[in-house]
Structure formats: structure tokens, C-alpha cells
Amino acid sequence: MTATHRHTPDTPLAEAPPPVLVDLSGRTAGTEPRARRARARQLVSRTLVPFALLALWQVAADRNWVSPDALPPPTVIIEAFAELIRTGELQSAIPTSLARSLVGLLFGAFTGLALGLFAGLWRVGEELVDAPLQMLRTIPFIAMIPLFIIWFGIGEEAKITLIYAATIFPVYLNTYAGVRGVDQKLIEAVRVFGLSPLEIAWRVIVPTALPSILVGLRYAAGVSLLALVAAEQINARSGIGFILLNANQFQRTDIIIAGIIVYALLGIVIDLVMRVIEHVSLPWRPSLVPA
Template sequence: MAQPSRADIPPFEPHTPAPPKGPVLVDLSRPPQASRTRSRFALSFRLLSRALVPALLLGVWQAASHFGLVAPETLPAPTEIGAAFAELIRTGELQSAIPTSLARALVGLALGALTGLLLGLFAGLWRVGEELFDAPLQMLRTIPFIAMIPLFIIWFGIGEQAKIALIYGATIFPVYLNTYAGVRGVDQKLIEAAKVFGLSHRLIAVRVIIPTALPSILVGLRYAAGVSLLALVAAEQINARSGIGYILINANQNQRTDIIIAGIIVYALLGIVIDLIMRVVERLALPWRPSLVLA
């Protein structure tokens, strides 16, 4: 049998698969290392940009004090305020005052937020609740809580009850207003769809209305947390025997402007910490909500 010649053998051509039909998925994700590096750079840039303006203000403040543009009795230099912080820490006054003030603020906030939440849900879900509570609360919220201090002293005395009652009264309204607005702002189509699926009124409230209104409720709680510190400053002027307000009263009597400013800074730092905690709570409770920024 004759062997086929080389010219008769067809050339070898590798098999190429047919192109897939339909859309092709392309992996556009960044490499993990590059993504981590870019995230760290972005985080560092944001931290530096946030610290830039406070650092400039501190520099101008220190320079004005150094050259005598501001009297030390009016506004001490940042270095003197730092020394006042060190004095408060060394004597142990600051370590004992912060837990006391925080306890007052958190107890009043917890009671006020719970009351505002229940009233907001009641007024938002039921018409009778709106008719009973909305008008009185709308009138009461226009009264500055500082104006209620003399009444709280008459009603509760000058002890801890008056301080907590003042914080309680100040924190009800932010939670109530945002809860009421969040419940009433739920899309009616969602409620109609839930009725089509046969959900009862209780299940509609629990599974549709409250989860949809949760972002607004958390905004009210975050705002109430800041208001609790504002009310704390006023509450601790009522015959305070402990807490940051007690430090400020003693510093005022002794004309220690540096300690007064140090106490004010402590209030501000507590506000920042509470706000950061509330942001974490929002992210944990609302993981599905996107974070949108224009640039």
C-alpha cells in the first residue's frame, strides 16, 4: 500500500472554539492589592483634609497669643489649655466627670428616644394617634428647653431627676418628628402590594412601614443624640455636684478660663464620639443604603 506523501497531508490547524452567543461578562474588578493601596491613600487624604482647617486655626490662635494680640485672661493659648487638660487628668477630676455626664446624657436620651419613637409610630400609623398627640407635641417643641429649667427645678428639685428630665424633654421631639415623617412618607404602592399578598395590618406595619421608615428614624435618633449633649450643658448648671458642669462651675468661680475652655472642648469631643457611634449604627442597620457623593 502506497504511503501518502507529505503534500497530501493537510496542514494542522488548532481548533478555535466558537464565540459565545449573547453578552460576554468581562472581569473589570481591580486587583486586590491596588484596591487596598488606593483605599488607604484615599483614607489618609480624607483624614489630612479634615485636620487641615483645625490645625490652621490652632496655629493662628497660638500665634495670636504668643504675640500678645489676645489677652491670656480672655483667651488662653492652646498650650495653656493643654496644660489645663493635664492638670484635670492628674487630679483625676476629668476621669470621674466624664462617666457621670455621659450617664446623665444617655439615660435622658434613652428615655426621650423611646418616648418619641412610640409617639411617632402611634401618630403615624393611626389617625387617632395623630389627632391626640401631634398638635400638642408640635406646640411643645417650639418652647426652648432651657426655658423649662425653672419649672423642672420646682417639679423635680435640684437633684439628678431635674437634670435627666431636662434631657428627656429635649430629646423627645427630634425622634418623634422624624419617626412621624418617615412613617407618613412610605410609598403607598408598597402598602398596596403588601395588601395584595394578604398581609395583615400588623405585618404591614412590622415588615413594610417600619423598615422603610428606618432611615428617617435613625436620623432623628442621631439628631437627638446631639441635642442630649446640648441639654446636658444646661442641665449640669442646676446645682451640679459632679460631672463636667461641676468642673466648669468651679473654674468660673476661680476665674480659670483655661479650664472652662478645656471643659467646653470635652463637651465637643463627646459630641463627636456620639455622632461617630450613631454613624456606625446607621451603617449596621442600613447596609443596603448606598453612600453617594458628587466628588
């Protein structure tokens, strides 16, 4: 038997190229520094505009372009803040106002969510609920104040009920639209697995409608603050509205503006909390994940 010898070449085989690593995130070299620079420019632009307005406000007050009694300069507003903190009025007013807003928002959001699901999931619910709510939501909630005073008096019930009534409609409308916007083909597909109507509603329809529901909650949170401002004008004995009413009696424009700024800051905080809730509840949405 003859052995066959395989000829090996003198030159070594060429080395295989290293594996190519593909970045599936979509980022390329230089993207991250550019993104950081863009965020830095955005932060600077958002910071410069408010400071420029404050500087213009101060200059206008110093040169008597505007009356200090009508629009006190920022330095006087800061002194008003310091006065409210020193006397303890601000520390006691903020929790009181927040409690009113949150209680009304919670009850209003729960009612709006329940009505939205009822009208969105069942045709009979739409026939019973949608038309009356569409009619009621066109009434400004401020116009209901005299009626609420007659019904509930001038105590906390009237204030919380006003906030409650104002926050129902944003949650209802977005819940109803989110439920009705679910793709019918998706529902038909899951029926193949033998799910009951309640299981389909809980496992498919509600999760699919969740982004729209959260938009309604976020909008309702802002509306609750607007309703709070109106509600605290009803013979308030505590809260930020009470500070504003007292300042109005003594013509303290600086304290009135300070109270308005507190309302604005509360609105920013509430909106930030709702953004966090959206981010936690919808981690799969790229638009809600911070860069």
C-alpha cells in the same frame, strides 16, 4: 452501503476567545488608586486646618494680640487638661455626664418613637398627638429650666428630665415623617398576601421608615449633649458642668475651655457611635457603607 467521509480542513480551527470577566462593582482600572489619593487629600486637609488654627491661636497669645486671661494659649489649655487628669476630676466627671445624657436620651427616644408610630400609623393618633407636640417643640428647652427646678428641685431628676424633654421631638418628627412617607402602593401590594394590619406595620412600614427613624435618633443624640450642657448648670455637684462652675468661681478660663473641649469630644464620639448603629442597621444603603 457507501460510507461518507467528512472532510476535515488542514488548518486548525481558531481558538475561542477567553471569557470576558465583567466587574459588576462598577470599578475600573485606576479607580481604586484615585479613591485612595482622594481620601488621603481629604484627611490631610481636615488635619491641616485645625493645626493651622491652633498655631495661629498660639502665635496670637505669644504676641499678646489677645489677653491670656481672656483666651489662654493652647499650651496652657493642655496644662489644664493635665491638671484635671492628675487630680482625677476628669475621669470621674465624664462617666457622670455621659450617664445623664444617655438616660435622658433613652427615655426620650423611646417616647418619641412610640408617639411617632402612634401618630403615623393611626389617624386618631395624629389627631391626638401631633398638634400638641408641634406646639410644645417650638418652646426652647432652656426656657423650661426654671419650671423644672420648681417641679423636680435641683437634683438629678431636673437634669435628666430636661434632657428627656429635649430629645423627644427629633425622634417623634422623623418617625412620623418616615411612617407617613411609606409608599401606599407597597402597602396595597402586601395586603394581597393576607397580612394583618399589625404584620404590615411590623414587617413593611417600620423597616421602610427605619432610615428616617435613625436620622431622628442621631439628631436626638446631638440634642442630648446640648441639653446636658444646660442641665449641668443647675447646681451641679458632679460632672463636667460641676468642673466648669468651680472654674468660673475662680476665673480659671483655661479649665473652662478645657471643659468645653471635652463636651465637643463627647459630641464627636456620640455621633460616631450613631453612625456605626446606622451602618449596622442599614447595610443595604450604599451611602452608609464606607469606601
